[in-house]
Amino acid sequence: MKILIVDDAESSRVQLRRDLESKNYSVIEGIDGVDGMEVLAKNADVRLIITDVNMPRMDGLSMAKKIHELPNGKEIPIIVMTTEVGAELKARGKEAGVLAWVTKPYVTEKFLQAVAKIIK
Ligand SMILES: [Mg+2]
Numbered sequence: 001m002k003i004l005i006v007d008d009a010e011s012s013r014v015q016l017r018r019d020l021e022s023k024n025y026s027v028i029e030g031i032d033g034v035d036g037m038e039v040l041a042k043n044a045d046v047r048l049i050i051t052d053v054n055m056p057r058m059d060g061l062s063m064a065k066k067i068h069e070l071p072n073g074k075e076i077p078i079i080v081m082t083t084e085v086g087a088e089l090k091a092r093g094k095e096a097g098v099l100a101w102v103t104k105p106y107v108t109e110k111f112l113q114a115v116a117k118i119i120k
Helices: 010-021 033-041 060-069 087-095 108-119
Strands: 002-006 026-030 046-051 078-082 100-103
Touching: 002 010, 002 033, 010 026, 010 108, 026 033, 033 046, 033 060, 046 060, 046 108, 060 078, 060 087, 078 108, 100 108
Parallel strands: 002 026, 002 046, 046 078, 078 100
Antiparallel strands: none
8 A cells, every 4th residue: 555755854754654654554755845746746556644744845735735726636535643732733734634643743543543543
């Protein structure tokens, strides 16, 4: 099962990849919103997107909105993973069709359970 992670911080991508691969998910990466959309366009079998919010070129919420406007894009669940906790941002996330909002640092076991539930 293929998961796309989008984050401009390499350390975050490394940690997420390690956690997801421990459950045998196949992980691909984007380094910002623009890159994430390009990677998604080349990988029609992505089952879940996990994205950061603050990134250069295109932030995670703008990317989520754009993805959900694509044909078939609505079906792809998107999880936001960020240190941001602002209510206004969360409301924007909801509007963009974000399914879940995970605050960093996350609890690995709990997070992986949520992932399994979303893409089962
Ligand atoms: Mg960031």
